[in-house]
Amino acid sequence: MNVIVCVKQVPGTNEVKMNKETNTIIREGAEAIINPFDTYAVEEGVRIKEQTGGKATVISMGIPSVAELLRQTIAVGIDEAVLLSDRAFAGSDSLATSYALSKGINKIGDFDLVICGKQAMDGDTAQVGPGLAEKLGIPHTTYVRKIEEIRKGYIRCQRMTEDGYEVIEMPLPAVITVVKEINEPRLPSLKGMMKAKKAEIRIMTADDIGADKDLCGLKGSPTQVVETFVPVHDVNSEMIEGTPGEQVKRLAEKLLSMKFMTVK
Amino acid sequence: MSGIRIIEESCIGCRLCVKACPFGAIRMDGRKAVILDNCTLCGICVPACKFNAIDYEKGPVSNAVDITKYSGVWIFAEQKNGVPEPISYELLGAGRKLADDRKTRLTAVVIGDKLSDACEKLIAYGADEVMAVEDGSLAVYNDESYSDIFVQMIRKGRPEILLMGATTYGRSLAPRIASRINTGLTADCTRLEIDPADGKLLQTRPAFGGNLMATIICPNHRPQMATVRHKVMKPLEPDYSRKGLVTRPEVSIPRETSVKVREVVKTIFEMVSLAEADVIVSGGRGLGAPENFKLINELAEVLGGAVGASRATVDAGWIEYNHQVGQTGQTVGPHVYFACGISGAVQHLAGMSSSDIIVAINKNPDAPIFKVATFGIVGDAMEILPLLIKEFKAALG
Ligand SMILES: Cc1cc2nc3c(=O)[nH]c(=O)nc-3n(C[C@H](O)[C@H](O)[C@H](O)COP(=O)(O)OP(=O)(O)OC[C@H]3O[C@@H](n4cnc5c(N)ncnc54)[C@H](O)[C@@H]3O)c2cc1C
Ligand SMILES: Nc1ncnc2c1ncn2[C@@H]1O[C@H](COP(=O)(O)O)[C@@H](O)[C@H]1O
Numbered sequence: 001m002n003v004i005v006c007v008k009q010v011p012g013t014n015e016v017k018m019n020k021e022t023n024t025i026i027r028e029g030a031e032a033i034i035n036p037f038d039t040y041a042v043e044e045g046v047r048i049k050e051q052t053g054g055k056a057t058v059i060s061m062g063i064p065s066v067a068e069l070l071r072q073t074i075a076v077g078i079d080e081a082v083l084l085s086d087r088a089f090a091g092s093d094s095l096a097t098s099y100a101l102s103k104g105i106n107k108i109g110d111f112d113l114v115i116c117g118k119q120a121m122d123g124d125t126a127q128v129g130p131g132l133a134e135k136l137g138i139p140h141t142t143y144v145r146k147i148e149e150i151r152k153g154y155i156r157c158q159r160m161t162e163d164g165y166e167v168i169e170m171p172l173p174a175v176i177t178v179v180k181e182i183n184e185p186r187l188p189s190l191k192g193m194m195k196a197k198k199a200e201i202r203i204m205t206a207d208d209i210g211a212d213k214d215l216c217g218l219k220g221s222p223t224q225v226v227e228t229f230v231p232v233h234d235v236n237s238e239m240i241e242g243t244p245g246e247q248v249k250r251l252a253e254k255l256l257s258m259k260f261m262t263v264k
Numbered sequence: 265m266s267g268i269r270i271i272e273e274s275c276i277g278c279r280l281c282v283k284a285c286p287f288g289a290i291r292m293d294g295r296k297a298v299i300l301d302n303c304t305l306c307g308i309c310v311p312a313c314k315f316n317a318i319d320y321e322k323g324p325v326s327n328a329v330d331i332t333k334y335s336g337v338w339i340f341a342e343q344k345n346g347v348p349e350p351i352s353y354e355l356l357g358a359g360r361k362l363a364d365d366r367k368t369r370l371t372a373v374v375i376g377d378k379l380s381d382a383c384e385k386l387i388a389y390g391a392d393e394v395m396a397v398e399d400g401s402l403a404v405y406n407d408e409s410y411s412d413i414f415v416q417m418i419r420k421g422r423p424e425i426l427l428m429g430a431t432t433y434g435r436s437l438a439p440r441i442a443s444r445i446n447t448g449l450t451a452d453c454t455r456l457e458i459d460p461a462d463g464k465l466l467q468t469r470p471a472f473g474g475n476l477m478a479t480i481i482c483p484n485h486r487p488q489m490a491t492v493r494h495k496v497m498k499p500l501e502p503d504y505s506r507k508g509l510v511t512r513p514e515v516s517i518p519r520e521t522s523v524k525v526r527e528v529v530k531t532i533f534e535m536v537s538l539a540e541a542d543v544i545v546s547g548g549r550g551l552g553a554p555e556n557f558k559l560i561n562e563l564a565e566v567l568g569g570a571v572g573a574s575r576a577t578v579d580a581g582w583i584e585y586n587h588q589v590g591q592t593g594q595t596v597g598p599h600v601y602f603a604c605g606i607s608g609a610v611q612h613l614a615g616m617s618s619s620d621i622i623v624a625i626n627k628n629p630d631a632p633i634f635k636v637a638t639f640g641i642v643g644d645a646m647e648i649l650p651l652l653i654k655e656f657k658a659a660l661g
């Protein structure tokens with residue numbers, strides 16, 4: 001079975017600090033990594049290919065340097081990596097991203113399953129998976145924590161919910177987004193690393209995938225960021241001193257006086 | 265061609281933009297800033313520049329619609345077994361305000377089976393109209409049938425604003441719908457306001473794990489869609505004497521869906537889910553051993569709250585992943601969050617720092633959790649927890 005995994009490059013940390021003097025953001029360690037959730041998607045894709053035969057491909061939309069990052073996925077068993085890279089894609093929101101990825105995936109063609117991470121660590125939107133499924137015109141299931149059965153034309157999987165899970169069946173091709181519970185990603189093998197080094201990463205432009213540039217990037221993005229700011233948490237921290245008995249008594253008094261309990 | 269450009273004459277080389285860029289996409293070349301090609305056009309640098317030296321040319325967008333043809337505020341009222349979920353009331357609270365500001369109507373859309381009680385409640389909580397689609401086949405949420413029905417309703421009803429919960433279902437349904445009708449969708453909003461100048465919806469949301477807030481608009485497409493976080497919007501006091509209209513929109517209900525929900529399994533049997541809880545008691549590796557989670561469970565039970573956990577304990581197999589709070593777990597916002605034996609790593613804080621009151625219990629006085637704590641107790645959780653349980657049991661009878 002052929003699987004395509006969507007992988008996004010994100011900044012290696014999302015810690016944003018405020019410079020009190022200049023009132024600006026200080027960002028540390030801007031080194032780029034593969035979105036942590038996507039490593040589970042990669043692992044699942046490789047496992048399916050190993051179990052059923054076929055091919056596992058990763059696709060990413062990003063700047064040229066992402067190509068190097070995609071080698072990491074080849075080191076853990078991905079057969080081929082495709083990078084959609086074009087200035088026309090810059091400024092994409094989740095709708096434009098879904099569109100571009102759908103064009104890229106259709107260009108790769110002949111796939112049974114598309115796997116995305118649950119969400120990206122920078123934007124945290126979790127919108128690209130379902131949005132992409134819609135653009136591809138195929139069904140989707142989010143928050144998949146286990147694939148119970150997969151064969152040509154059929155998947156049965158468990159979707160995590162707030163208080164448990166659901167068992168969902170879909171025809172293939174389909175899109176799933178996965179949570180980290182689904183597997184434990186493997187480490188790269190020596191052989192894999194050798195292969196990754198030599199691998200050729202296919203770079204495709206908007207023209208290569210036949211994307212309408214009006215639907216890509218900033219032009220194809222209905223949403224616009226108008227303002228950003230660092231939230232201020234005014235915490236009046238109060239340390240409660242004393243013996244454990246005294247600490248507990250005083251804490252309980254404070255909380256009870258604030259009427260913090262659920263109103264039933 | 266749209267893009268961001270440094271106006272060299274105005275740039276004084278102060279580096280403010282370099283510091284502001286979350287993507288490390290601006291560098292200094294001598295005394296001038298240059299934009300690198302990993303720029304995502306997010307625009308954060310533009311207001312950061314105090315010298316108006318960054319030009320952001322947005323260019324026309326595609327697929328714009330005639331926005332004057334859209335009116336009304338809609339919310340998606342999630343329900344289980346005919347009972348609206350708390351998020352539905354929160355959305356009505358937020359939607360009521362927006363509808364009043366826009367001088368328009370507030371409509372709740374509810375899809376399911378046996379909905380008459382739900383309709384009544386939704387009106388009591390602020391809806392002017394409830395559009396109910398009722399059918400035996402819709403009793404359980406299904407991505408395919410729900411999105412098909414919803415899209416038909418949107419195409420006919422043309423709301424200008426559509427709010428959904430940032431719940432498991434809402435985060436699956438909303439992007440599917442937005443993608444079909446080609447409109448914008450802002451995820452996980454924590455603040456919604458009408459711009460008094462032009463009536464646009466200002467949607468504010470956390471990004472980068474809550475370290476940065478972004479205000480987003482959707483100026484040329486309709487509806488303006490947003491998912492809204494649990495517990496941030498306040499429901500109205502229900503008023504059962506409120507009058508409202510219940511309508512049954514004419515839609516075609518898919519008879520056979522390709523997506524089939526075979527089983528719905530409950531594994532968490534608490535009274536309240538993490539997302540909805542007013543009180544959360546969370547345990548970390550400081551508990552020392554998995555069996556000590558029973559103290560966490562007990563305190564949560566006494567307080568009618570839910571049980572949370574740090575990733576370290578989930579990774580160690582002490583507790584199920586559904587309980588994990590934080591960047592790779594759930595985002596929560598209870599009135600009170602008890603962090604017991606949790607160090608307070610940024611990834612954990614990302615999921616809980618918006619709680620109203622944070623109580624930290626930790627042996628190490630330098631643990632970062634104390635920086636965000638409203639009340640801190642330096643001490644052994646194994647000693648404090650049993651005392652707290654006793655104290656609250658006595659106080660609450
Ligand atoms: C990409 C990424 C995503 C992540 N996502 C998440 C996430 O979603 N959620 C999350 O929680 N973490 C997340 N993490 C992990 C996070 O960085 C921390 O490793 C984790 O939160 C630490 O858990 P902890 O506080 O339980 O354990 P520790 O860091 O080991 O802290 C234990 C604390 O307990 C205290 N202690 C010890 N004994 C006692 C005692 N008897 N009484 C009281 N206190 C005691 C110690 O002083 C210490 O502060 C993520 C990490 C990465 C890299
Ligand atoms: N630029 C991109 N390239 C490839 N995959 C992406 C991209 N953006 C998002 N995705 C996929 O969609 C998932 C959800 O991302 P998001 O909707 O941005 O939170 C990610 O985990 C990826 O699998």
